[in-house]
Amino acid sequence: xxxxxxxxxxxxxxxxxxxxxxxxxxxxxxxxxxxxxxxxxxxxxxxxxxxxxxxxxxxxxxxxxxxxxxxxxxxxxxxxxxxxxxxxxxxxxxxxxxxxxxxxxxxxxxxxxxxxxxxxxxxxxxxxxxxxxxxxxxxxxxxxxxxxxxxxxxxxxxxxxxxxxxxxxxxxxxxxxxxxxxxxxxxxxxxxxxxxxxxxxxxxxxxxxxxxxxxxxxxxxxxxxxxxxxxxxxxxxxxxxxxxxxxxxxxxxxxxxxxxxxxxxxxxxxxxxxxxxxxxxxxxxxxxxxxxxxxxxxxxxxxxxxxxxxxxxxxxxxxxxxxxxxxxxxxxxxxxxxxxxxxxxxxxxxxxxxxxxxxxxxxxxxxxxxxxxxxxxxxxxxx
Numbered sequence: 001x002x003x004x005x006x007x008x009x010x011x012x013x014x015x016x017x018x019x020x021x022x023x024x025x026x027x028x029x030x031x032x033x034x035x036x037x038x039x040x041x042x043x044x045x046x047x048x049x050x051x052x053x054x055x056x057x058x059x060x061x062x063x064x065x066x067x068x069x070x071x072x073x074x075x076x077x078x079x080x081x082x083x084x085x086x087x088x089x090x091x092x093x094x095x096x097x098x099x100x101x102x103x104x105x106x107x108x109x110x111x112x113x114x115x116x117x118x119x120x121x122x123x124x125x126x127x128x129x130x131x132x133x134x135x136x137x138x139x140x141x142x143x144x145x146x147x148x149x150x151x152x153x154x155x156x157x158x159x160x161x162x163x164x165x166x167x168x169x170x171x172x173x174x175x176x177x178x179x180x181x182x183x184x185x186x187x188x189x190x191x192x193x194x195x196x197x198x199x200x201x202x203x204x205x206x207x208x209x210x211x212x213x214x215x216x217x218x219x220x221x222x223x224x225x226x227x228x229x230x231x232x233x234x235x236x237x238x239x240x241x242x243x244x245x246x247x248x249x250x251x252x253x254x255x256x257x258x259x260x261x262x263x264x265x266x267x268x269x270x271x272x273x274x275x276x277x278x279x280x281x282x283x284x285x286x287x288x289x290x291x292x293x294x295x296x297x298x299x300x301x302x303x304x305x306x307x308x309x310x311x312x313x314x315x316x317x318x319x320x321x322x323x324x325x326x327x328x329x330x331x332x333x334x335x336x337x338x339x340x341x342x343x344x345x346x347x348x349x350x351x352x353x354x355x356x357x358x359x360x361x362x363x364x365x366x367x368x369x370x371x372x373x374x375x376x377x378x379x380x381x382x383x
Contacts, residue, residue, distance in 0.1 A: 010221060011255045012214040015196050015248060023054075024244045030058035039064065042071055042299050053250045056296035057243045065292055072295035072324040079302045084364045085327045085372040086357065087135035087167070088128055091336045092116050092155055096141030098208030100194075102239065102272060105141040107208065114336050115146055121155055125162040127339035131331065131357045134374040135165040137190065139334075142171035142210055149177045156184045164374045167232070171209065172219040178226030190232035191219045192270065195239045196248035204239060220252070224260035231256070231265060232307070237290070238272035238281040246293055250300060266305035266327065267297055271312070287316055291323065298324035310351040317353055317360075321367050330360040 038052045055061060061068065093115035096105040104111070116124065128136060136159065140147045152170070159166055167188035168181065178189065195201050198213055205211040220231045233253060235245040253265055269290060272281045285293075294306060307327040308320055317328065332351055333339055353360075361371045 068295040072298040095143040095146040123340040188230040
């Protein structure tokens with residue numbers, strides 16, 4: 001599959017089971033010479049193809065990790081400078097109508113369920129604002145009946161009083177609902193496909209609307225047509241072969257860039273973490289392999305924002321500041337009400353980096369980078 005073969009049809013038509021194993025074989029068959037050629041192409045500032053990306057995530061590229069890291073650093077500083085933007089997730093609800101084998105919010109898990117009232121949202125926003133954050137990511141379980149568009153509209157009416165940038169990671173919505181969210185000030189939508197393996201996707205998503213593979217996969221297209229400024233993509237690293245899933249993320253990114261050329265895009269790298277009811281990690285990924293993947297995405301695409309969450313350790317996150325990451329979360333709580341009242345019994349999963357936002361910001365500064373709290377300033381309007 002070459003880049004020009006990505007037509008105007010929906011991306012879901014490009015994810016076919018017959019191709020998955022072929023892609024896995026092609027990635028594993030890459031030789032050293034191909035990796036060297038791709039790195040030389042990047043250093044010459046040439047646009048890389050999807051086949052080039054296969055080389056960068058292949059086992060053959062592992063011995064070239066230092067070269068990839070240096071190139072990733074060069075390209076990141078060239079495009080973004082020495083800056084790291086900080087954000088925080090705000091969990092509004094752990095209600096969920098899906099059964100997913102890897103998620104702490106899965107409907108079958110016997111956990112206490114709650115949805116924040118508007119008074120509680122105010123308290124959470126105040127606690128987050130006191131830490132200096134301007135960028136907030138709204139997160140909920142996927143329960144359209146309990147936390148649907150009407151709830152989001154009311155929550156946004158509160159949160160836009162506090163924050164300059166609001167992103168959302170909630171259940172996939174309809175196009176007209178995304179248009180409404182855009183009107184209310186939502187700047188970004190994050191939606192992760194979890195895995196692009198059609199058959200295995202059904203194994204992990206047993207019940208609920210999330211079991212509809214194509215509806216979820218088409219979500220970024222609905223977001224783009226609705227006029228949202230940015231969409232975030234990713235897969236859940238650990239469900240299936242990370243190299244093949246990562247290839248499909250890159251393929252979807254290139255498809256969306258062609259269809260929605262004015263949009264911004266971000267990629268995240270969530271690795272499976274311990275959670276209530278969570279199953280085994282079927283395809284473990286080492287930290288060295290995660291470094292390889294992050295650098296590969298940066299070399300493949302110099303414009304995309306790369307985000308690293310508190311799922312990863314403090315040491316790992318420290319080392320990744322200079323190697324391609326542009327956005328980080330800090331002092332995250334993965335349960336509703338976690339900032340005003342830290343009740344861990346409600347959390348979606350355990351984080352690894354438990355440092356305070358001040359400690360993370362100081363680490364970034366000590367490395368010679370600038371912490372970005374807000375990337376825009378509303379202009380003055382004459383009265």
